[in-house]
Amino acid sequence: MRLLALQAQNFRNLHQVSLAPSPHATIAVGQNGQGKTNLLEALYFLATLKPLRAGRLAELVRWGTKGARVSGRFLLKGAEREISVEVGGGVRQAFVDGKKASSLEEYFGGVAVVAFTPDDLEVVKGGPEARRTFLDRAVFNRFPAFLKESRDYARALKNRNRLLRDGPAAEAAYLDAYDETLARAGARVYVRRRALMAELAPRAQATFASIGRTVDPAAYGYHPAHLAQEFAEVDEVRLADALLEALAGRRRRDLERGFTSVGPHVDDVAVTLGGRSARAYASQGQQRALVLGWKIAEIENLHAALGFLPLLLLDDVSSELDPERNAYLMGYLAASGAQVFLTTTDASLVRAAAAHDTLWMDVHAGQVAPRLLETGTSEVVRAPGPGEAPAPVGGVGHLVRGHVAEGGEAELRPEDPVSHGEEERAEHRPPGDAHEEAHPRAEQEHHPHREGHLAPAPELAEGHPHGDEGDGQEEPRQPER
Numbered sequence: 262m263r264l265l266a267l268q269a270q271n272f273r274n275l276h277q278v279s280l281a282p283s284p285h286a287t288i289a290v291g292q293n294g295q296g297k298t299n300l301l302e303a304l305y306f307l308a309t310l311k312p313l314r315a316g317r318l319a320e321l322v323r324w325g326t327k328g329a330r331v332s333g334r335f336l337l338k339g340a341e342r343e344i345s346v347e348v349g350g351g352v353r354q355a356f357v358d359g360k361k362a363s364s365l366e367e368y369f370g371g372v373a374v375v376a377f378t379p380d381d382l383e384v385v386k387g388g389p390e391a392r393r394t395f396l397d398r399a400v401f402n403r404f405p406a407f408l409k410e411s412r413d414y415a416r417a418l419k420n421r422n423r424l425l426r427d428g429p430a431a432e433a434a435y436l437d438a439y440d441e442t443l444a445r446a447g448a449r450v451y452v453r454r455r456a457l458m459a460e461l462a463p464r465a466q467a468t469f470a471s472i473g474r475t476v477d478p479a480a481y482g483y484h485p486a487h488l489a490q491e492f493a494e495v496d497e498v499r500l501a502d503a504l505l506e507a508l509a510g511r512r513r514r515d516l517e518r519g520f521t522s523v524g525p526h527v528d529d530v531a532v533t534l535g536g537r538s539a540r541a542y543a544s545q546g547q548q549r550a551l552v553l554g555w556k557i558a559e560i561e562n563l564h565a566a567l568g569f570l571p572l573l574l575l576d577d578v579s580s581e582l583d584p585e586r587n588a589y590l591m592g593y594l595a596a597s598g599a600q601v602f603l604t605t606t607d608a609s610l611v612r613a614a615a616a617h618d619t620l621w622m623d624v625h626a627g628q629v630a631p632r633l634l635e636t637g638t639s640e641v642v643r644a645p646g647p648g649e650a651p652a653p654v655g656g657v658g659h660l661v662r663g664h665v666a667e668g669g670e671a672e673l674r675p676e677d678p679v680s681h682g683e684e685e686r687a688e689h690r691p692p693g694d695a696h697e698e699a700h701p702r703a704e705q706e707h708h709p710h711r712e713g714h715l716a717p718a719p720e721l722a723e724g725h726p727h728g729d730e731g732d733g734q735e736e737p738r739q740p741e742r
C-alpha cells in the first residue's frame with residue numbers, strides 16, 4: 262500500500278493542499294498553530310472516516326466554507342485507486358474512484374493507517390476511557406470486522422440503557438432480551454480484544470525491554486473485571502454466558518442507576534512495570550516508553566499479520582520523547598521502510614528519519630509548500646496561484662512535482678490533473694456510528710528490524726460511563742460495512 266497523492270480542500274485551516282508524498286518520509290515543519298496536525302488529520306480522516314481529534318464533523322470544515330474534501334490516490338496491490346471523503350452539513354460522504362462508495366469495505370479495502378500523537382503518550386496516566394479507545398483503535402486496525410461488531414455492541418448497549426432509564430417500570434421480558442443481545446455482542450468484543458492483546462502484548466513487552474532503560478519488565482493486559490481467570494481460554498459462547506450472568510447479577514443496581522455497569526465498555530487495559538501499576542508508579546518517561554513500545558508493536562504486528570506496513574502518521578511526537586527514545590523511533594522509522602508522515606516544529610528532531618527521497622514541507626497559516634532549505638529531492642505541490650481557479654470542493658488540485666535543488670528553488674512542472682469521477686452527492690445512510698474506523702488489508706513485503714511492534718482505534722460507546730451517549734458528533738451518513 263502506498264499513498265501516491267493527497268489533496269485537501271477547506272479542511273480545517275487548509276484551504277487547498279495537493280502533494281505527492283515520498284514513498285518513505287514526508288515531513289511537515291512549522292510553528293505552532295499553522296496546520297501541521299490538520300494535514301495529518303486530513304489524511305487520517307481520509308483513511309478511517311473518523312476524525313483524529315474532532316468531536317464533531319463540523320469542526321473539520323474550514324470556517325466560512327460549506328464543506329471540506331480530502332482525497333487520496335493509493336497504490337494497492339499493484340492497482341491505483343482514489344478514495345475521497347466530503348464533509349458538509351454534518352454529513353460525510355465517501356467516494357471510490359469518483360463514485361460514491363457502495364460499502365465501507367469497498368472504500369477502505371486495503372488502506373491502513375496508524376496514528377501516533379502526543380495524546381497517545383499520555384494514555385498510561387490517563388483514564389480507562391482513553392486506554393479503551395487506544396486498544397480499540399488497534400483492534401480495528403487488525404480486525405476490520407470489528408468496525409461493525411463494536412457498533413453492534415454500542416447499539417445493544419444504547420437500547421439496554423434506554424430501557425434501564427424506565428427504572429422499575431422497565432419490562433423484565435424486554436430486559437431479558439436486551440441482555441441476551443448485549444451479552445452476545447459483548448462476547449464478540451472480548452474475543453477481538455483478547456486476540457489482539459495475545460498478538461500485541463508480547464511484541465510490546467519485547468520492544469519496551471529494548472527502550473525502557475530498566476530491568477523491570479513491562480506487561481500489558483486486558484482482563485474484563487467480572488470474568489474469572491479462565492478468560493484467556495473460554496470460547497465466545499461461554500464469554501457470552503458469563504456476561505449474561507453478570508448483567509443479571511447487576512440488573513437491580515443498573516435499574517437504580519439507569520445505565521449498564523458491566524461489559525466491554527467499562528473495561529480497562531492494565532499496564533504494569535515490574536508488576537506494579539505503571540499509572541501509579543512509572544515515571545513520565547517510562548510511561549511514554551511503554552506507549553512507544555505499544556505503538557511500534559502495533560505497526561510490527563500489522564505487518565506480520567496482514568503482510569503490509571500501514572501508513573504511519575506521527576504528530577510532533579519527537580518533542581515529547583527524550584533524545585534517546587526519539588533516536589530509537591526515528592531509526593525504527595528509517596529502517597522499517599514504512600511510508601510515514603511526520604510533523605514537527607523543529608526539523609532537527611526528525612532528521613534521522615529522513616533520507617534522500619524525503620519530502621520536506623513548510624506549513625504556514627494553512628499553506629503547505631516545499632521546504633526549500635532542506636536538500637534532496639522533493640515532490641511537492643503548490644496551492645493554486647493567482648489567476649488559477651482553486652479546485653472546487655469535489656474537484657482536485659493541480660499536482661505539481663518538482664526537484665528541489667540544493668538550497669535552491671523548486672523546478673515545478675505540472676502533471677496531468679489527477680482524474681476523478683463525476684461528483685455525486687448521493688448520501689450513504691446506514692446506521693452510521695460516529696466512531697468508526699477504517700481498516701487495512703495487505704500486501705506482502707518484508708522488512709528487517711523488528712521485534713515487538715504496535716498502534717490505536719475506535720471507541721466502544723465512547724467509554725461513557727453510561728455507555729451509550731455517543732460523542733455528540735453528527736450522525737454520519739456513510740456506507741455500511
Ligand SMILES: Nc1ncnc2c1ncn2[C@@H]1O[C@H](COP(=O)(O)OP(=O)(O)OP(=O)(O)O)[C@@H](O)[C@H]1O
Pocket residue numbers: 272273274275291292293294295296297298299300319320321322323324577604606624
Ligand atoms: N475548522 C477550522 N477552520 C479554520 N481554521 C481552523 C479550523 N479548525 C482549526 N483551525 C485552526 O487551525 C490551527 C491549528 O492547526 P493545527 O492544530 O494543525 O496546528 P499545528 O501546526 O499542528 O500546531 P501545534 O504545533 O501547536 O500542534 C489553529 O490556528 C486553528 O484556529
